[in-house]
Amino acid sequence: MMKLVTFVVITILLILFIFFLKKSLHILDNIFIILFLEYFFTNYYAILSTNTNVWGLSNTKELLIIFRLLEVFVMPLMILGYLNIVTLMSDFKKRLLFSIFNVVILYSIEYLLVQWKVIIYNDWSIWKSILVITILLFVSTLLHKGFNRITKREEILEDNAPSKII
Amino acid sequence: MPLPKSFDQNELFLIITLSITITFMSILPRRFPLSISILLCMFASTVARICDHILAGQTLDLYDVMDTNKYELFDFISYFLYIPFAYFFVYFYDKWKIKGFYLFLYIVISSFGGVAFEWLSHYFHVIEYKWWKLYYSLPVYLIVQPATLIFYEFINKAKKYTVLVE
Numbered sequence: 536m537m538k539l540v541t542f543v544v545i546t547i548l549l550i551l552f553i554f555f556l557k558k559s560l561h562i563l564d565n566i567f568i569i570l571f572l573e574y575f576f577t578n579y580y581a582i583l584s585t586n587t588n589v590w591g592l593s594n595t596k597e598l599l600i601i602f603r604l605l606e607v608f609v610m611p612l613m614i615l616g617y618l619n620i621v622t623l624m625s626d627f628k629k630r631l632l633f634s635i636f637n638v639v640i641l642y643s644i645e646y647l648l649v650q651w652k653v654i655i656y657n658d659w660s661i662w663k664s665i666l667v668i669t670i671l672l673f674v675s676t677l678l679h680k681g682f683n684r685i686t687k688r689e690e691i692l693e694d695n696a697p698s699k700i701i
Numbered sequence: 702m703p704l705p706k707s708f709d710q711n712e713l714f715l716i717i718t719l720s721i722t723i724t725f726m727s728i729l730p731r732r733f734p735l736s737i738s739i740l741l742c743m744f745a746s747t748v749a750r751i752c753d754h755i756l757a758g759q760t761l762d763l764y765d766v767m768d769t770n771k772y773e774l775f776d777f778i779s780y781f782l783y784i785p786f787a788y789f790f791v792y793f794y795d796k797w798k799i800k801g802f803y804l805f806l807y808i809v810i811s812s813f814g815g816v817a818f819e820w821l822s823h824y825f826h827v828i829e830y831k832w833w834k835l836y837y838s839l840p841v842y843l844i845v846q847p848a849t850l851i852f853y854e855f856i857n858k859a860k861k862y863t864v865l866v867e
Binding site for chain 1: 741751755759777859
């Protein structure tokens with residue numbers, strides 16, 4: 536039960552952090568990214584755990600709730616937070632360092648769940664997870680840029696100018 | 702993603718329904734900006750995906766989508782089916798400017814329509830119930846459909862009242 540409470544606290548803190556974070560992206564961009572990430576993670580984890588069995592999941596209800604929190608809240612919100620912060624950075628080196636830092640943080644959360652036996656690696660390794668996270672950060676950035684181009688064309692946004700809703 | 706065990710009525714039903722609805726969707730006069738249409742489509746399929754992932758996933762396993770409990774290629778395709786239905790639902794709501802009691806009627810009729818279509822999907826073995834019953838879906842539609850309209854109003858307002866910040 537201690538593990539579940541700890542993870543629920545982490546999730547709530549993360550939700551609060553994202554809620555109070557000054558968003559650099561437009562609200563429509565944020566919605567677009569979160570919808571994409573939710574769709575991605577539910578597909579990705581289903582393929583790993585149900586289809587290919589390279590991941591095993593714990594049979595305990597308590598631990599499975601932790602896993603659901605991870606895929607529905609924690610991972611998508613972490614990446615959303617990352618994109619809102621990284622777009623504020625103009626220097627390439629800073630962006631790169633921050634991206635590496637995020638890959639480490641995202642993997643650390645997964646590693647915590649591996650240690651708690653929520654996730655059991657069958658035919659999987661750390662490097663595969665790190666590779667997927669890195670590609671996902673890159674793809675999310677690209678998709679955001681694509682959607683941003685559409686909103687700019689529709690004159691919702693001007694370049695990368697942050698905006699607010701009145 | 703696994704391919705279907707045998708290409709039979711459920712796959713055919715899915716392809717035919719998708720072709721008809723998407724054709725109808727494309728011949729309708731354009732009503733929304735591209736960004737709003739993209740978000741509406743993503744919202745519909747993501748909500749359906751999250752619901753199925755939680756309800757039909759290995760934790761609860763209340764029903765199966767398509768032939769097996771694995772995440773098949775046609776499971777993935779089945780989420781595209783929610784896109785035209787959500788689009789029509791919002792399209793006619795916006796076109797006819799439905800308000801007040803008529804909006805209540807619109808949501809109730811659409812929810813029963815959703816249950817009727819689900820019965821048809823069950824008849825063609827797109828959905829195979831285990832512990833789930835068809836009438837359990839009615840409250841789900843009664844929640845998801847107003848949520849879709851609230852989502853539409855929200856993104857529409859976010860688009861209209863965006864103030865550019867220097």
